[in-house]
Amino acid sequence: xxxxxxxxxxxxxxxxxxxxxxxxxxxxxxxxxxxxxxxxxxxxxxxxxxxxxxxxxxxxxxxxxxxxxxxxxxxxxxxxxxxxxxxxxxxxxxxxxxxxxxxxxxxxxxxxxxxxxxxxxxxxxxxxxxxxxxxxxxxxxxxxxxxxxxxxxxxxxxxxxxxxxxxxxxxxxxxxxxxxxxxxxxxxxxxxxxxxxxxxxxxxxxxxxxxxxxxxxxxxxxxxxxxxxxxxxxxxxxxxxxxxxxxxxxxxxxxxx
Amino acid sequence: xxxxxxxxxxxxxxxxxxxxxxxxxxxxxxxxxxxxxxxxxxxxxxxxxxxxxxxxxxxxxxxxxxxxxxxxxxxxxxxxxxxxxxxxxxxxxxxxxxxxxxxxxxxxxxxxxxxxxxxxxxxxxxxxxxxxxxxxxxxxxxxxxxxxxxxxxxxxxxxxxxxxxxxxxxxxxxxxxxxxxxxxxxxxxxxxxxxxxxxxxxxxxxxxxxxxxxxxxxxxxxxxxxxxxxxxxxxxxxx
Numbered sequence: 243x244x245x246x247x248x249x250x251x252x253x254x255x256x257x258x259x260x261x262x263x264x265x266x267x268x269x270x271x272x273x274x275x276x277x278x279x280x281x282x283x284x285x286x287x288x289x290x291x292x293x294x295x296x297x298x299x300x301x302x303x304x305x306x307x308x309x310x311x312x313x314x315x316x317x318x319x320x321x322x323x324x325x326x327x328x329x330x331x332x333x334x335x336x337x338x339x340x341x342x343x344x345x346x347x348x349x350x351x352x353x354x355x356x357x358x359x360x361x362x363x364x365x366x367x368x369x370x371x372x373x374x375x376x377x378x379x380x381x382x383x384x385x386x387x388x389x390x391x392x393x394x395x396x397x398x399x400x401x402x403x404x405x406x407x408x409x410x411x412x413x414x415x416x417x418x419x420x421x422x423x424x425x426x427x428x429x430x431x432x433x434x435x436x437x438x439x440x441x442x443x444x445x446x447x448x449x450x451x452x453x454x455x456x457x458x459x460x461x462x463x464x465x466x467x468x469x470x471x472x473x474x475x476x477x478x479x480x481x482x483x484x485x486x487x488x489x490x491x492x493x494x495x496x497x498x499x
Numbered sequence: 500x501x502x503x504x505x506x507x508x509x510x511x512x513x514x515x516x517x518x519x520x521x522x523x524x525x526x527x528x529x530x531x532x533x534x535x536x537x538x539x540x541x542x543x544x545x546x547x548x549x550x551x552x553x554x555x556x557x558x559x560x561x562x563x564x565x566x567x568x569x570x571x572x573x574x575x576x577x578x579x580x581x582x583x584x585x586x587x588x589x590x591x592x593x594x595x596x597x598x599x600x601x602x603x604x605x606x607x608x609x610x611x612x613x614x615x616x617x618x619x620x621x622x623x624x625x626x627x628x629x630x631x632x633x634x635x636x637x638x639x640x641x642x643x644x645x646x647x648x649x650x651x652x653x654x655x656x657x658x659x660x661x662x663x664x665x666x667x668x669x670x671x672x673x674x675x676x677x678x679x680x681x682x683x684x685x686x687x688x689x690x691x692x693x694x695x696x697x698x699x700x701x702x703x704x705x706x707x708x709x710x711x712x713x714x715x716x717x718x719x720x721x722x723x724x725x726x727x728x729x730x731x732x733x734x735x736x737x738x
Contacts, residue, residue: 343629375617384586397639398560
């Protein structure tokens with residue numbers, strides 16, 4: 243299930259590309275079969291490029307996205323244009339919580355931070371799931387709770403921990419959501435995500451490089467020693483779930499029928 | 500028997516459709532919420548969900564060394580214990596009464612059952628949770644970008660919005676714990692606000708004298724959160 247599939251349905255039109263199956267996304271993978279069969283038809287594969295804005299602050303998202311290989315940042319921008327990343331969403335989650343929470347828009351912006359693929363589904367289909375109140379909603383809500391934990395940790399971390407620790411945490415959050423040990427991230431981008439000056443990131447990254455933890459070249463960060471990275475970070479890092487346990491349904495009685 | 504008028508001081512309870520309200524009323528238990536009381540600890544299973552009517556509760560993220568940082572404030576606009584319906588059962592935060600008062604509580608199972616009906620209650624609680632998410636996210640931003648003075652103003656305003664009067668019973672120690680900063684920083688910040696005539700601080704009581712002044716002095720974070728709360732709550736619920 244976790245393997246890459248060769249996409250060769252129309253090789254004459256487009257060059258073959260590697261496509262991850264939708265259920266590489268752990269929320270989709272956690273759906274019971276009957277639900278999955280119903281959902282499958284609504285899913286649309288999309289390639290997301292770095293920097294692409296999936297939803298703007300204050301606007302209603304058109305789609306919810308289930309990343310398979312892409313990573314998306316939820317960013318807050320201050321009036322002065324400073325930014326802070328409040329959560330990272332990869333194949334462990336979904337972008338577009340405001341659609342099922344009911345508020346539609348959010349003050350945050352969803353920006354692709356690592357190019358890759360995702361499956362998207364129309365807002366309408368997501369909203370229907372709320373009324374259905376079945377396993378999909380339960381899964382979405384459970385994930386949202388995990389995302390809130392990540393936000394709380396970001397808030398605490400921003401208060402208490404050094405930029406070095408925060409950088410390690412951020413690298414680990416990215417790493418957990420990638421199939422490989424290499425992050426494509428300029429120091430500029432890292433500074434924007436952490437909400438600190440670029441110079442601070444440069445200093446912190448250099449330290450990690452000198453310690454043999456990462457190798458940093460031309461906007462690519464290669465993690466050489468993950469264990470050390472985990473030692474260098476603070477307690478605010480929680481590993482992304484490798485397996486997503488489907489929560490008990492909201493309405494087990496109805497589902498059993 | 501619960502005095503229904505009291506319970507309706509909580510905006511979520513007040514927004515319940517009639518049928519829900521009638522069903523909930525006998526189950527709601529009135530509780531005193533004294534300053535400093537811990538409603539739940541991090542990683543512990545929740546036994547109740549709390550609807551404050553006059554108390555204010557802080558959700559604190561507690562670090563391994565015991566240091567804490569407030570990630571959100573809940574008063575009569577909301578409820579404490581969202582993880583009961585979000586599905587996590589427990590949360591990494593601790594809920595502590597930050598301003599003494601009263602509230603009502605429901606048993607965990609009742610809350611789950613009510614949410615599971617997938618009716619107006621579910622929609623109401625989800626919208627509230629989204630507002631709470633905004634507050635948490637904004638706290639993360641504020642912790643990063645804004646001065647302690649601005650944060651102190653934000654914090655006073657968030658509390659003030661959840662109080663009946665304009666006086667907070669609060670030590671600087673407590674504020675420092677909430678904001679996750681040194682007490683000296685709070686003392687200095689509070690002194691500045693007092694000198695500017697915005698607050699009066701005496702013997703653990705903070706009286707807000709000039710609310711618009713506080714609003715001018717705080718960062719944008721307060722307004723962003725306020726706007727989202729106003730937009731998302733309370734909800735006119737269809738029955």
